[in-house]
Every structure is written in structure tokens, then in C-alpha cells.
Amino acid sequence: METTERKTTILLLDDEPIVCKRLKPYLEKNGYEVETFTDSSKAMGRIEERDFDIVITDLKMEGIDGMTFLTRVKEKSPSTQVIVITGFATMETAKQSFQKGVFDFVAKPFKLSEIHEIVRRAEKKLRQEAASM
């Protein structure tokens, strides 16, 4: 991660605890501020309280599904870069995600380095958008 005035903030939502357990320390080690949620309604509450630079979300979850969640994220904070991670990838969900304005769509399984690379590209986009304002 390049040096910035503050850490890039990431909200990670996946109803499988192991995904959060695996990604959180990895991203924190790489200099990010990470909040994790396994309950989509709690994550929804959190995004109403504050904006995040990057949101990484699963799609298929009990309660509020990932598509509803990411739609709300983009409504509330259009500049937030959303990365979808899913174990149920289909062409329809991929296309729908991009139509909703997600930054990237990643099918599980993935290597941690793959997510890190995408997060770095999302950061670059955030910087470019901030510079053009």
C-alpha cells in the first residue's frame, strides 16, 4: 500500500467466519483499517453510521443479501469501491453486480494476493477520482 495521510478503510462482509478470519489479518498486515461482519443486517447498520473507502461483500447470505447490501452502499456513498466475492458465481450475478457499479467481481476460491491486488487497484481509482474533483 502506498503512503497516504490516513489508512484506507475496508468493510468486509461474509457470513462465513473463516473468510473474515482469513482476510482481516492479511489486509491489516498490509496497512488497511478493516472492520468485519458476518451478519449482513449489522453491516448495513454500520454503513449507515459511516462511509468506507472499500467494501468487500459476499452475495448469498441469510437476511439481507449481498446485492441489496451493495446497492445501499453505492446509494449512500457512490465513491465507495465495492468488491464482490461469491461462492455462487453465475454470469447473471456477475453482470448484475457490474450493472450496480461494483469495482470487481471475484469467484471463490481466491488467493489472498488476488484480493490484495484488486484492493490496490480500487485504491488507485479512489485516488484518481479524488484528484479529478
Add this chain to the structure above:
Amino acid sequence: MRILFVADQYDYSAYALEEVAELARNTFADVTMLGVLPRDMARSLSPGRPCDIALDHPMMEALEQYRESFLSRWKEGDSPYERKEPRYEWFFLGEGVCEQLLICRGSLKDLKVRLRFGQPVSEVLSAVEEEGASLVVLGCTRGDRCLWRDDPTFPQKLVQEVPCSILLVKEAHPISEIHACMDESNITQDSLEMVNQIAVLHDAKLNLVALTKGGGIKAEVYPWFDEVYAYYRKKGLDVTSQFKEIDEFERFIREEVQHGLLALWMGKKSLLSRLFHRDSVEHFIGTCRTSVLVLR
């Protein structure tokens, strides 16, 4: 997901391409198509000079055909691999020289076509590491053999060595059932997810098979088996379970796994690996008439 498609110029690789394309259509995976040629062929190459002038090998034409066939699966505007506006990028040409080349990349995801030179298994292992591949896919001859024409034992050697999951496509036919065989507690999250994706992709039934020895299953494995079953049930898959004696395993895959996909969890502690000699995976892959997914 990042897929490494290891190919040569023969029909079975074209069959395997169908599976790669179907996976990519649904997962929007980054895909690398890789061919490996003998190291001495690289001697005719010069830094900065086009490879296709120096090399005259059918592998190159095959890789180009696979690329075009792969890209043709999408309607215009739908493909994540559709070329973006070309732009200049710096490339290292070797021997202290860089050159700016006009490059056209995929709009959302990468499709790379690569040639490597050297010993095939070690070159593929290097590619897996460099690309961060989650899945290696390759074709091989159908039926009770699993060979490559120019290097017959390559698929089986690769299965033994590759650190991630590997799909050996024997024939191009629909996968309606996955027989996922487990015998150990050491199952990775990646491998669980890989089975899930493939089951969703093919809308396939999942048959979980616990391998037992002398009528029993290791005490520590039983809760895992239950947990894996519950995991897939919760995911909404159509899942069944059964126990099979390890001594009956060969007969099972020869007689009962006639259709669909055989998935083998093969970790370091695998009963299959311990009970049989080192070539066990190769042996089972040879015995099975359908495609095989080795999970790691």
C-alpha cells in the same frame, strides 16, 4: 478465481477448453492459457523479436485458436475479457532493455496466452506460483487412460505435484453429479469452495463419499464429514452422503462413477495416499472413466 489452462495442440485440450470457457463465463475468472515447449527451442529467440518468426510449432497456432474460441463465447458487450482501448506500456525485454508497446487488455478480467520453455511439470508449477492460480485445468485422453500425446505421463505427474486444485477433463459431456470422496480432516476452505462453484455451475448433485477402513472412519473425521455435509446443505446444494470401504474404492470409481465428476480430496494426510503407493492418485485417475477433480 484464477484459472491456469495447460494445453497442447491435440483434441483433448480443445475439450478441456470447453470446461474452462464455461467456468470463466460464470466466474469471470482471470484465465491464463499456457503451452510449454522444450527449453532448447528458446535458443532461437532474441529479445525484442517476435516469437512466431523464430518458432514454427503447432502449439502456437493451437493457443491462438483456443484464445479466439474462448473469446467467441460472449455476445458483444458482455465479455469481461473484451479489449479495452489500447495504451502504451513499458515492457522489459531482457538484457537491460525496455520498450514501450501498444497493449490491449481485457476490460474487466485478464485473458493471457503464454508460452514457457523447459521441463513441463516444473514450468507449470512456476506458472501456478506466479499467476496465483486457484485451479489448473487440462485435458487428457479419455477412457481408462489419462495421457498426453507428446508426453504421455505429464497429466499424472502434474496431478502429483501441483499445489492447488486440478481438473483433468477426460471427455466433453455434461456433469450432472459430483462424487466427492473424503477421508481426512484436513480439508481446505478453498477446496470446499471449488466443489461448490463447480456444482453450481453444472447444477450438479453432490454425492459426498466418506472412505472407511475396516468398517470404521477415523474419530476425528466423522464430525468433519457431518460438517461438510451440513455446509453444502446450507448452501442449498442437492447433497447425499455414503460410506465406502477403501478396499472397494477402485471398484466404486470403475463401476459407479460412470457419469459426472470424481472429486478427490488429496491432502498430505490422505488415507488414499498413505494406503496406496505414491502413484495412487495417478492410478485412480487412470481407473476413472470420467473427468477428475483433485482438490487441495
